[in-house]
Amino acid sequence: MNDKLPLRRATVHDVARQAGVSLATVDRVLNGRPGVRPATAEKVESAIAALDFRRDLSASLLARARDLRVQFILPDGRNEFMANLADAILRRARTGIAERLHLDVVRVKAMDPAALAARLGQLDRKSCDCAVIVATDDEAVRRAVDGLARKGVAVMTLVSDLPNSARKMFIGIDNVAAGRTAASLMGRFCGGGKVALIAGSLGLRDHQDRLAGFREVAAREFPQLELIGPFEAHDDRGETESFAAGLLRDHPDLKGLYNMGAGNSGLIAALEAAGRAGKVRVIAHELAEPTHAGLKSGAIDVVLDQNPDGEIRAAVAGARALALGHPVDPHAEPIEIGIFLRDNLR
Amino acid sequence: MNDKLPLRRATVHDVARQAGVSLATVDRVLNGRPGVRPATAEKVESAIAALDFRRDLSASLLARARDLRVQFILPDGRNEFMANLADAILRRARTGIAERLHLDVVRVKAMDPAALAARLGQLDRKSCDCAVIVATDDEAVRRAVDGLARKGVAVMTLVSDLPNSARKMFIGIDNVAAGRTAASLMGRFCGGGKVALIAGSLGLRDHQDRLAGFREVAAREFPQLELIGPFEAHDDRGETESFAAGLLRDHPDLKGLYNMGAGNSGLIAALEAAGRAGKVRVIAHELAEPTHAGLKSGAIDVVLDQNPDGEIRAAVAGARALALGHPVDPHAEPIEIGIFLRDNLR
DNA sequence: CCAGCCGTGAGGTACGTGCCTCATGAGCTA
DNA sequence: TAGCTCATGAGGCACGTACCTCACGGCTGG
Numbered sequence: 001m002n003d004k005l006p007l008r009r010a011t012v013h014d015v016a017r018q019a020g021v022s023l024a025t026v027d028r029v030l031n032g033r034p035g036v037r038p039a040t041a042e043k044v045e046s047a048i049a050a051l052d053f054r055r056d057l058s059a060s061l062l063a064r065a066r067d068l069r070v071q072f073i074l075p076d077g078r079n080e081f082m083a084n085l086a087d088a089i090l091r092r093a094r095t096g097i098a099e100r101l102h103l104d105v106v107r108v109k110a111m112d113p114a115a116l117a118a119r120l121g122q123l124d125r126k127s128c129d130c131a132v133i134v135a136t137d138d139e140a141v142r143r144a145v146d147g148l149a150r151k152g153v154a155v156m157t158l159v160s161d162l163p164n165s166a167r168k169m170f171i172g173i174d175n176v177a178a179g180r181t182a183a184s185l186m187g188r189f190c191g192g193g194k195v196a197l198i199a200g201s202l203g204l205r206d207h208q209d210r211l212a213g214f215r216e217v218a219a220r221e222f223p224q225l226e227l228i229g230p231f232e233a234h235d236d237r238g239e240t241e242s243f244a245a246g247l248l249r250d251h252p253d254l255k256g257l258y259n260m261g262a263g264n265s266g267l268i269a270a271l272e273a274a275g276r277a278g279k280v281r282v283i284a285h286e287l288a289e290p291t292h293a294g295l296k297s298g299a300i301d302v303v304l305d306q307n308p309d310g311e312i313r314a315a316v317a318g319a320r321a322l323a324l325g326h327p328v329d330p331h332a333e334p335i336e337i338g339i340f341l342r343d344n345l346r
Numbered sequence: 347m348n349d350k351l352p353l354r355r356a357t358v359h360d361v362a363r364q365a366g367v368s369l370a371t372v373d374r375v376l377n378g379r380p381g382v383r384p385a386t387a388e389k390v391e392s393a394i395a396a397l398d399f400r401r402d403l404s405a406s407l408l409a410r411a412r413d414l415r416v417q418f419i420l421p422d423g424r425n426e427f428m429a430n431l432a433d434a435i436l437r438r439a440r441t442g443i444a445e446r447l448h449l450d451v452v453r454v455k456a457m458d459p460a461a462l463a464a465r466l467g468q469l470d471r472k473s474c475d476c477a478v479i480v481a482t483d484d485e486a487v488r489r490a491v492d493g494l495a496r497k498g499v500a501v502m503t504l505v506s507d508l509p510n511s512a513r514k515m516f517i518g519i520d521n522v523a524a525g526r527t528a529a530s531l532m533g534r535f536c537g538g539g540k541v542a543l544i545a546g547s548l549g550l551r552d553h554q555d556r557l558a559g560f561r562e563v564a565a566r567e568f569p570q571l572e573l574i575g576p577f578e579a580h581d582d583r584g585e586t587e588s589f590a591a592g593l594l595r596d597h598p599d600l601k602g603l604y605n606m607g608a609g610n611s612g613l614i615a616a617l618e619a620a621g622r623a624g625k626v627r628v629i630a631h632e633l634a635e636p637t638h639a640g641l642k643s644g645a646i647d648v649v650l651d652q653n654p655d656g657e658i659r660a661a662v663a664g665a666r667a668l669a670l671g672h673p674v675d676p677h678a679e680p681i682e683i684g685i686f687l688r689d690n691l692r
Numbered sequence: 693c694c695a696g697c698c699g700t701g702a703g704g705t706a707c708g709t710g711c712c713t714c715a716t717g718a719g720c721t722a
Numbered sequence: 723t724a725g726c727t728c729a730t731g732a733g734g735c736a737c738g739t740a741c742c743t744c745a746c747g748g749c750t751g752g
Contacts, residue, residue, distance in 0.1 A: 054443060057445050063741080180690070358708070
């Protein structure tokens, strides 16, 4: 009989009783509605603390009778990683529907800050609780993010961050660590010799970070490596292919190649055309169709990956926390760097 | 006005109307209660399909007014990985309380099938919706699992599976792939030479699998490696230390060492005592305190890891699916093999 | 002194599902 | 044909929270 009481979770009713106020007042405090004297609010807060009350998520979502709406904004283009990210979102959306979670994806022109800012401007509180963007580091985007925050829409950055803005959270890997890891593996695989570095664009924060990490470890632990580059191939298949072809021609003794950006299918094509696939140690990023094939064939040795499903999971968890008004650490969800060889392909 | 209708999710009421039956009948079908003619059930099923109805999780949990109770049973002892797993469960339990999720952990004597079976026998429907166990491959355990299933308690295996039992699901990494990965890295790091293999026990399925994977790739891709062992050190720190010490003494030319089991602090101690830390390539399993330290100091080169938080997340998701009667693929949640070097330590 | 505002209490409905009881009618058996 | 079982309908309460209206008393300013 009374043995069930200690097992029961505290409810708003318990809080009201404990605080000596009415249910309505507890409700006002809990949901930040006006009309409560600070002293009264204080009583409620301490009752909440004393009872260890936590709002019941199920009931809460049910009572609002409204989905949590999360709007993802990704760059468009032929970038396989972004396509995988979009797929992961759609997958999550299917199971999310049972948890009152409505996920939506739009693509905007890649590397076009104005397009991203404009799309952000169209969002509002009614249609969207949280926007998740792959940020371009730009003033217009920063202003759009801050504007949205003022309108009450939480903004989260994904993959690429936007510091000094009103974004509530960043989800992504530590790209400096990824660069360090690449250097560490490359150093042990090659021993010494020439290693070429290719980036998408040095204007992208994540590529910059990878480069910095690689250089740091290469200099400290593998001084016998001779670094060539970095070069920019703009995440483009064709450009990467022709560039890599030239590199292989000019350096018959090339031992290793680290591609920090996309365009890996071009890279593989160049290696195969030169008959050097499997002879040059290659480290690339993002496990997508081309890199998967490259690992299998032996043209690529290692792929460093940020798991799209994991990132989406973290983003959704963050969005939910933000929407429910929980306090959130901007970098609370460290995404693990996936390392793939031919032998642990998923 | 009517623009909201297409946006609304279907409810049981909609299903009832569409199927031309009452709410009660829909409820009977949904919850597998008796008293529905097959033909009628069929009508309900097709209405569900037509409307794409999914039971609202929030409402469902709320209505049961009852937590989902998940009982974890882990081996006891000084195994750091199991301790980390227990910590991960407690962490998850704290946030789970808001989602009507009650997680509990008990430890039973390690490598003692009878103890595990006995503990399983104490569970029942009332106190537990789902049991999650690190299985020992044994007949008594298998019988206990099957008995529990008959009592209506779902059983899930974690880390180490129990095939040919009534367990509904297995959560863990692909240990054969882990072994292959270890061999692939070891081969590239060493080039050739003597590599020693240490397991906890060859009676453990996961260690067996790792061994098989390692041998497969070593034989195929790195025939110049000379494999020594496998030896059994029973996941014990002291035993591993003395054994490794002997190994290092007997083989001054030892190039690599793959420890498939626990006891890594002993391994590191032996390496340091012999002055060979950093000179022998070492690959170990599970990122815990000793292996973390080993990576940092350079005594260990690579740690293959199964992320405890990820495994618990998958286990909880699976438990929820099982409890709600969703169909579940026994191996639906592939856990990624984490690969850690000094450079991407979390 | 009264109008007006503010803080608060009281009580209700709704969200979608789970689970219960009771009634009804159809089909079966003896 | 009485009595039975079984499939189904009808309806209601509960879960814990969100959000609404209305009322009441105290306080303030003019």
